[in-house]
Amino acid sequence: MLMEPTEECYEFASFRLYPKLRTLKQAKDTITIGGRAFDMLLALVSQAGVVVSLSDLMKAVWPQVTVEEANLRVQMGTLRKILAQCDDAQRAIETIPLRGYCFILPVRYYPHGMETPASATTRRRPLPTLLNRPIGRDETIEGVLDALAENRLVTLSGPGGIGKTTVAVATANRYELDHEGKVVFIDLSHVVDGFGAAEAIAGALGLDAGEDPVSTLCVALEGSDSLVVLDTCEHIVEPIAELAELLLAHCIRLKLLVTSREVLRAAGEWTLRLLPLTFPEKDDQLLDARIDEFTAMTMFIDRIRSTTPFSPEARHLPVVGEICRRLDGIPLALELAAARVADLGLHEIAANLDDCLTILTRGRRTALPRHRTLSATLDWSYNLLSGREQQMMQHLSSYSGSFAAKEAIQSANDAGCDGSEDALISLFEKSLLTIDMREDTLTYRLLDTTRSYVASL
Incomplete structure (x- = not known):
C-alpha cells in the first residue's frame, strides 16, 4: 500500500x-x-x-x-x-x-x-489533569505563580499528603495558559539518581537522551522559555539540587518548579512550605454559615459527596470538625476518611481516629501506591530517615502536644538518643515536625497522624 x-x-x-x-x-x-x-x-x-x-x-x-x-x-x-x-x-x-x-x-x-x-x-508529555478541584489552595497557587515570575527555582515542601503535587499541577496548568514555551511535568518517584532524573526529563520533552542526557537537556532548553516541574524529589534531593543548579546555569530561560518533602538547599532556591487546610479549634461553635471559613471541612464534605449523597446538618458539624482537626487538615487523610463515610459513618470514623491507620486505607485505585493509604504515605517518609532520625522520631512521639527544642533534645540525650540536636533539625527539614510561633518561645510538634503512625511501629 x-x-x-x-x-x-x-x-x-x-x-x-x-x-x-x-x-x-x-x-x-x-x-x-x-x-x-x-x-x-x-x-x-x-x-x-x-x-x-x-x-x-x-x-x-x-x-x-x-x-x-x-x-x-x-x-x-x-x-x-x-x-x-x-x-x-x-x-x-x-x-x-x-x-x-x-x-x-x-x-x-x-x-x-x-x-x-x-x-x-x-510529542511532549501533556500535563496531568486534576480530576478533583483544589480546595483551599487558590491563594497558594497565586503565590507560586508570583514566585515563578521572580525566581527560576521554586520548591514546594511539606509532609506527605499535604497536596504538593496538586498545587504543582494546578500551577503548571495555569502557567501554560499564560506563557509561551514548553511546560512539562515529571514524576521522579521511581528514579534513583541524577542520571535517571535527566533521562526522565528528556523523555518528558520527547528527546532521545543518548549517553549524556544532561548535555542533551542543555542543548534543548538553552534557547527557549520552559517550565519543568519535578515532582517527588525527597529521595534524591542531593542529585536533584546538583542537576537543578547545572541546568539553570546553562539554560537562562529555564524555570524549575520542584516538589519535595525536603527542600533542595540549592543556589537561588525560593521555598514554600505548604500548610494544612484550616480546621476549627476544639471549642469552636460551628454554624452552617461558618463552614466555608474552614477549608478542611469544605474539602471533606466535597469528597464525601463524591461517593455518597450527603447534606450536612447542624448535628453533623461538630463531628466533621473533630475529624478534620484530628487528621491535622491533611488533604490526603481527609480524602481517605471521606471514602469511608458511606460504609462506616461519621461517628464511627471519629471514634476510631486514635487508630486512624487502620481505617484510612481506601485510596484511588489509580493513585501511586504511597498515596493509597495513610500508612503507605508515612512509610515513604520514615524509610528515608537515618537510624538516628528514626530513633529521635520515636522518642518525640511520646509528647502529646507541643514541646521546646531544648527540652526535647535534653530528654532524648537522657534516653540514649545519639545526635539529638541534628536529628531534631533534620526531622523539621524533612517536614515531619511542624513549628508553632504563636508564643514567644518557638515550639515543635508531631502531627497527630504522624504520632499515630510511630506508635504503630
Whole structure:
C-alpha cells in the first residue's frame, strides 16, 4: 500500500504508525499486526510518556465490551513481540505496577503527513489533569505563580499528603495558559539518581537522551522559555539540587518548579512550605454559615459527596470538625476518611481516629501506591530517615502536644538518643515536625497522624 504524503503519522524508533490507514510500517515494510494490538499501540503512542490505566486501555481496545484483564495481557505480549523486531523498541512499553502501561520512547507526530521534515512536532508529555478541584489552595497557587515570575527555582515542601503535587499541577496548568514555551511535568518517584532524573526529563520533552542526557537537556532548553516541574524529589534531593543548579546555569530561560518533602538547599532556591487546610479549634461553635471559613471541612464534605449523597446538618458539624482537626487538615487523610463515610459513618470514623491507620486505607485505585493509604504515605517518609532520625522520631512521639527544642533534645540525650540536636533539625527539614510561633518561645510538634503512625511501629 502506498502511503499518502499528507497522511497523519506517528514515528518512533524505526516504526511509523498511520492511524487512519490502520497500518504499521518499519522502514519500507508493512508489519502484520492484529486490530486489537493496533488499537493498543495507538492508545499508548498517542499518549507517550503518560501512564495509561488498565481500564482506559481496555476501553480503547474493547469499546462497549467487557473483557477479562487476561485478554489485555495477551494482546500486550503480542504487541511487545512485534516491537522487539527493532532493537531500539524492545523496551518501548513499560509496565507500571498497579497502575497501567506507559510508552517511553520519544515520538514524533506528523499531523499532516511526512511530506517535509518541518511538519513534525515532538510529542511532549501533556500535563496531568486534576480530576478533583483544589480546595483551599487558590491563594497558594497565586503565590507560586508570583514566585515563578521572580525566581527560576521554586520548591514546594511539606509532609506527605499535604497536596504538593496538586498545587504543582494546578500551577503548571495555569502557567501554560499564560506563557509561551514548553511546560512539562515529571514524576521522579521511581528514579534513583541524577542520571535517571535527566533521562526522565528528556523523555518528558520527547528527546532521545543518548549517553549524556544532561548535555542533551542543555542543548534543548538553552534557547527557549520552559517550565519543568519535578515532582517527588525527597529521595534524591542531593542529585536533584546538583542537576537543578547545572541546568539553570546553562539554560537562562529555564524555570524549575520542584516538589519535595525536603527542600533542595540549592543556589537561588525560593521555598514554600505548604500548610494544612484550616480546621476549627476544639471549642469552636460551628454554624452552617461558618463552614466555608474552614477549608478542611469544605474539602471533606466535597469528597464525601463524591461517593455518597450527603447534606450536612447542624448535628453533623461538630463531628466533621473533630475529624478534620484530628487528621491535622491533611488533604490526603481527609480524602481517605471521606471514602469511608458511606460504609462506616461519621461517628464511627471519629471514634476510631486514635487508630486512624487502620481505617484510612481506601485510596484511588489509580493513585501511586504511597498515596493509597495513610500508612503507605508515612512509610515513604520514615524509610528515608537515618537510624538516628528514626530513633529521635520515636522518642518525640511520646509528647502529646507541643514541646521546646531544648527540652526535647535534653530528654532524648537522657534516653540514649545519639545526635539529638541534628536529628531534631533534620526531622523539621524533612517536614515531619511542624513549628508553632504563636508564643514567644518557638515550639515543635508531631502531627497527630504522624504520632499515630510511630506508635504503630
